[in-house]
Every structure is written in C-alpha cells, then in structure tokens.
Amino acid sequence: MAFDGLFTHAIVHELQTTLATGRISRVSQPYPNELLMVIRAHRHNYTLLMSANPSYPRVQLTTIPYSNPQVPTNFTMTMRKYLEGAILEEVKQVGNDRIVEFYFSSRDEIGDNQQLVIVVEIMARHSNVTLVNRKTGKIIDAIKHVSSDQNRVRTLLPGAKFIMPPKQDKVNPYLPNQLYSDFATQLADNPSELANQLQKHYEGFGRSSAVDLAERLHASSHLPTTYHQFLAGFETPQPVLIRQSNNKQSFAAFPPLKLPAGASTSSFATLSELLDAYYVRKAELDRTKELAGQVLQVVNNELKKDRRKVKKLHRELDDAARADYYRIRGEILTTYLGRLKAGMEKIDLPNFYDNNKQLTIKLQPDLTPSRNAQRYFTRYDKLKKSVAYVNEQLAKTQDEIHYLQNIKDQLDFAAPADVKDMKLELQQEGYLKKQHKGRRKQKVSKPAQFHTSDGTLVMVGKNNLQNDRLSFKIANKNDTWLHVKDLPGSHVVIRDAHPSEETITEAAQLAAYFSKARDSANVPVDYLKVKQLHKPNGAKPGFVTFRNQKTISVMPKLLNE
Structure with a gap:
C-alpha cells in the first residue's frame, strides 16, 4: 500500500487522536523539504514530521533523531514566529485526498487571537507545506515557493490567496454510494x-x-x-x-x-x-543526496579541472620527450655554422647522428647564424628543465584526484551528519568558502559503532575528518586498525588490544563494506596496531602511512550497530 488517500485517512485519525489540544514547544527544519514540530500533548512530547520531499512526502510522528542546521532558514523563522506556543485544535483530511490540514490557534504580538492552518499536500514533486491565515485566506509562507510561471492554476507565495489543488471528479468512498x-x-x-x-x-x-x-x-x-x-x-x-x-x-x-x-x-x-521503520534508510539516503548537492558539485568541478590539467601535463611531457629534436639541430647548426648566411629560411645539412643523411633545418631569417643555433639550444634546455616540474605537478594533481574521488566515494555510504563533516573538510582545504566569523564552531560527528559476535566494539570513520579523529584521537595505540588494501575506504578500529581471529575477520568485513570494494566478492584488507600508523606533515585529511601490516581477504558485510 502506498501513501494514498486511504492511508492518509488512517494517519490523520492517528494524529488527531494523539495530538489534538497539544501545544507546540519547538519548530525546526533539519532538511530543506521537511518541517519538524515538537508538540506537548497528554503529558508527552511528540515530534511531528511534515515532509514535502518529492520522493518520500508524508506526515507522521517520528522518533528518528535529527540535528538542526546552525543557521535556521527564513521559513523556519516564520514558522517559529507564528506557531511556537500555538495550540493544535484539529487534524483533518480534505475529502479522501492526500491533503491534510492542521488547525492552530495562537496569539499575535499584541495578544489578539489568530487562527492558522497548515496545509500539507502529499503529492510527489508537487508536495508542499503551506501556512495560511484562516481569517484572510492568505499564505503566510510555504516550504516551496511556486510562482505563476511554474503553475498557472495556483501561486504559492507569501501574501497570495491560498487555493486548493484542482479537485478530481471522483467519489469520496466514505460517503454513501453503491x-x-x-x-x-x-x-x-x-x-x-x-x-x-x-x-x-x-x-x-x-x-x-x-x-x-x-x-x-x-x-x-x-x-x-x-x-x-x-x-x-x-x-x-x-x-x-x-x-x-x-x-x-x-x-x-x-x-x-x-x-x-x-x-x-x-x-x-x-x-x-511503521513509517519510521520503512523510511529510516530510504529517507536518510535521500536527505544525504539533498545535503550532498553542494559537496558533489564542488568535487565534480574540481575533478573536471584536475583531469583537464592531467591531459595538459601529459602533452607537455610528450613535448619534453622531443627535446633531443632541438638539441640535435642546435649541434648540427653549430658544427656547420660557416655555411649559414643571414636571411636564410632553411638549410640542408648532413646529420652526423644518422649516417650523414641530409637534414632540413628551419631558420629564422631575421636572426644571425649563431642566434639561430642558440634558439634550438634554448628550446632544448627549457624542455629538459620542464620535465621535473611537470612530473611534480602531475603527481600533485593525481594525488588530488585520488583525494577528491575518495570524498565522492564516501557519499555512497554517508549519513546527513557525514555530509556536514565533508563540507567542513572542503572549507578547511580551501575548496569551499569558510563560514562567517561569529558562527558556532562545527564539531566533527562521531564515528559509527558496531559490535562483533563476541561483543567487541568496532568503530568506523565514514569521512576523512572522522577517520583522522578515530585513528589519532580516539583509538589507543594498542588497538587494531584496518583498511581495505590499495583502495579508498574507511578507517576501522577494533577497541581491543588482543582481538580474536573472528573479531578481526568481522572488522575486516566492515572495512571492505565501507570502501570502494563494497560490491566485490573477495577483498584484501590490511590490519596492524594503531601505533604503527603515521600521518606525514601537511598530508590531507584521512591520509596515513604504515608498514609491517598483515592482510586478510574477506567478503564485505555490514555488522549490527
């Protein structure tokens, strides 16, 4: 059963029974298309979710934890202004459609009573959450603004008259009919x-x-x-x-x-x-994609630039490989300098590097003979000197590609909190503008925690900042550290100085699961003591070196958290 009109009828009945007469104590918007309200009703706090997510629109009570953005949106501030402290009078369904109305009463700034209604439309990409003044029928704000250019039938903008979606010519099944x-x-x-x-x-x-x-x-x-x-x-x-x-x-x-x-x-x-159980993973993946848009755009743009740079550097190396072309011509010109005359555009001379076969050498007619020879030597020296620089730049660019591709791969198993860490990392590395001064300093989220069959704690860093924090701040020097061999992946730490072979195997399965080799059948994973890790000075987040590791091959598998 989908979230159709009949299921909407059922959830409205549940919300009316649970929340009616409750008071709103907090309003937040942790994700762009989702509004959360904490409502105190019948001596209990309930969190009401109103989602206009195009993939998973719905209304429900939720117990899934969330974190608020550091700076609330304008929509959030408007909802807080009008709704915090308001009483929920009634929850109603419009006909048997996927439209739910939440009726509120509250007091304005001067203490006058005001009647408000939130209309939640659960209609895929047309889903919306709209706050309306019941007395005037005008929109106060909507989670998605819809202009007349986007929809000729109805405009969803602050100050506009609220109009319901066009009604279908169908029978409400709850009304008498045959x-x-x-x-x-x-x-x-x-x-x-x-x-x-x-x-x-x-x-x-x-x-x-x-x-x-x-x-x-x-x-x-x-x-x-x-x-x-x-x-x-x-x-x-x-x-x-x-x-x-x-x-x-x-x-x-x-x-x-x-x-x-x-x-x-x-x-x-x-x-x-039921909805929490069904949507917990789906909604998290969708929220991650939603939040990851900026990260993905920055990473993709930088990767595109770096890949163009690599092609250019390879072309320069190809040119440098032809350095001998200029050296040979310079030496031949120097040997037969007496044959050159001012104003010549080319000359045929014996090539003593190729059995004295005639070699045609181009000349600059406005240069003296010695300057023509020197021109070839100058070009030769420039190309030879460029090789070391180009190789250095090539290595740096390829390292950056590897680093950025690793961030992109991490998005495949990231949670919303991980995306925030990635944004912070990109700010620290100069790919994104840093936050304005005065904002609260963002803390790195905690690594994921799992338990092996014998109850041993295993921690997994799901982004580079978590990886660094786990490997060099949280882990003890005698803990066991694991990482998929020669591929991007998470740092994994077994919080035990003497783990069993079974625990090492299960932790290695986790390391393989949280890596680019997730879909492979037989993945080699390195493991060693944390004290054998080293982070070079100036290395990018998540990068470590080590030696004396052991290797185990496993099938990727997710353990119980």
Whole structure:
C-alpha cells in the first residue's frame, strides 16, 4: 500500500487522536523539504514530521533523531514566529485526498487571537507545506515557493490567496454510494479490471489499495459488509511492514488479503512507527543526496579541472620527450655554422647522428647564424628543465584526484551528519568558502559503532575528518586498525588490544563494506596496531602511512550497530 488517500485517512485519525489540544514547544527544519514540530500533548512530547520531499512526502510522528542546521532558514523563522506556543485544535483530511490540514490557534504580538492552518499536500514533486491565515485566506509562507510561471492554476507565495489543488471528479468512498456494488457485479470474474474501476471512480485509491479491495469484493458473498469493513480498517489499523523475497518492502495499514509469494510481515503498534521503520534508510539516503548537492558539485568541478590539467601535463611531457629534436639541430647548426648566411629560411645539412643523411633545418631569417643555433639550444634546455616540474605537478594533481574521488566515494555510504563533516573538510582545504566569523564552531560527528559476535566494539570513520579523529584521537595505540588494501575506504578500529581471529575477520568485513570494494566478492584488507600508523606533515585529511601490516581477504558485510 502506498501513501494514498486511504492511508492518509488512517494517519490523520492517528494524529488527531494523539495530538489534538497539544501545544507546540519547538519548530525546526533539519532538511530543506521537511518541517519538524515538537508538540506537548497528554503529558508527552511528540515530534511531528511534515515532509514535502518529492520522493518520500508524508506526515507522521517520528522518533528518528535529527540535528538542526546552525543557521535556521527564513521559513523556519516564520514558522517559529507564528506557531511556537500555538495550540493544535484539529487534524483533518480534505475529502479522501492526500491533503491534510492542521488547525492552530495562537496569539499575535499584541495578544489578539489568530487562527492558522497548515496545509500539507502529499503529492510527489508537487508536495508542499503551506501556512495560511484562516481569517484572510492568505499564505503566510510555504516550504516551496511556486510562482505563476511554474503553475498557472495556483501561486504559492507569501501574501497570495491560498487555493486548493484542482479537485478530481471522483467519489469520496466514505460517503454513501453503491458504485462498488455495480462494479463488483459487472466484473465478478475480473478482479484486475475491478481494481481499475475502483481507482477510476473513487478518490484516494492507490493501486495496492484498489487491488486489495477488489480481491475482497471478488471473494465476498455480501458486498456492502466487505466494502464497509475495508474502509473501517483504516480507522482501526493493524500496521504491517511487508518484506518480499527480493528484499523489496512495502507497508499497509492492515494485512492485505493476499501477500506476494514468499513475503513476510512485521507488525507495529502505530502507523508512525511503521513509517519510521520503512523510511529510516530510504529517507536518510535521500536527505544525504539533498545535503550532498553542494559537496558533489564542488568535487565534480574540481575533478573536471584536475583531469583537464592531467591531459595538459601529459602533452607537455610528450613535448619534453622531443627535446633531443632541438638539441640535435642546435649541434648540427653549430658544427656547420660557416655555411649559414643571414636571411636564410632553411638549410640542408648532413646529420652526423644518422649516417650523414641530409637534414632540413628551419631558420629564422631575421636572426644571425649563431642566434639561430642558440634558439634550438634554448628550446632544448627549457624542455629538459620542464620535465621535473611537470612530473611534480602531475603527481600533485593525481594525488588530488585520488583525494577528491575518495570524498565522492564516501557519499555512497554517508549519513546527513557525514555530509556536514565533508563540507567542513572542503572549507578547511580551501575548496569551499569558510563560514562567517561569529558562527558556532562545527564539531566533527562521531564515528559509527558496531559490535562483533563476541561483543567487541568496532568503530568506523565514514569521512576523512572522522577517520583522522578515530585513528589519532580516539583509538589507543594498542588497538587494531584496518583498511581495505590499495583502495579508498574507511578507517576501522577494533577497541581491543588482543582481538580474536573472528573479531578481526568481522572488522575486516566492515572495512571492505565501507570502501570502494563494497560490491566485490573477495577483498584484501590490511590490519596492524594503531601505533604503527603515521600521518606525514601537511598530508590531507584521512591520509596515513604504515608498514609491517598483515592482510586478510574477506567478503564485505555490514555488522549490527
């Protein structure tokens, strides 16, 4: 079941029951398209998530931890101004659509009562969270601004009149009707077409909901009872997470009549707990991509420049390889200097490096004979001297490419906090502008923690700043350090001076998992004592040298945190 109108009906019922009469104590916006409110209701603090994320839009209560940006957005400041201290009066669904209204009452600056409503539209890329003044009907602010150039039907900008999305010509299934009976009678032997008709004529039916109801009507001998029991199930949900044999997951407000072959289910106490379980990894990956946009753009631009530079440097080396071309001509001209005359554009002379075969040498007619010979020697000397410099620049550029590519690879398994560390690192290395003075100094996030089968703690740095902190600040000198061999990857530390062979193997599997070799079958991993590590002066974050390491080959695997 998707987050369709029926599931929206169920979550609205849960939110109304849990949050009504609660007071907003805190408002934050940890991610660009997501708003969080802490609401104190029935002697308990609840965190309400309103998400206009184009991939995972939803409303729910959440217990997933988050961190706020150091500087709140303008939208956040507006929401705090109008909503902190406000009372949530009611949560309502518009028809059976994916639109939820949160009604609030609060006091303005002079103490007058003001009525507000937040409209959450759960509609893929058109999703939005809009704060509206109920008295005037005007928009105070929206999490996504939509101008008339983007949408001719409705404008979502501060000060504009709020207009609901165009209503579909469909029937609200919760209102009295007999359509289901007509469809089920006509399509008694065709559940798939019955599902199509339910979707076509009823409001808020996703495909999975329509198929489930069609199967129930198809198997029923009393259509009205089956239909009303199906709808009532969304007001008394039994949330389930469905895992299919191919590891794909879906969720439902209650168990469907038929499960896919090989599928299993997990039950949850509330719809919000179900959504947390379903979205925890998906949402984190999406949030990481959202936050990583600037990092990825900077890294890609620098990589593009460096790769162009490498091509240019190789061309210069190719030119330098032809240095003897100029030396030979200079020496021949010097030997036969008497044959040269002013104003000559070329001359044929015997090449004593090639059995005295005639060699045509170009000349500058405005130069003297000796100056023409010197011109070739000057070009030869310049090319020979450039080789050392070009090789030095080539090595530096290739090191930088390796460093930047490593950051790009780290984004594959980064969490939102890791992306913030990467931004800080790029600022420290001069790729991004540093924060303005006066802002709170950003702390590096903690390395990830895992436990092996015997309970030993293993720590993993998921970005370069974490790697440095883990290897040279957190780890003890007798702890065991691991890293995938000759490839970009995380620093991994076993917090034990004498780990078992099994622990070393499991930690090596982690090191392989958090590396560029994640998808390989047999990955070599180096391991040694932390005290054998060395960080050269001036080395970039995450770079270390070591020796006397041992190597083990393992299959990449993620352990339990």
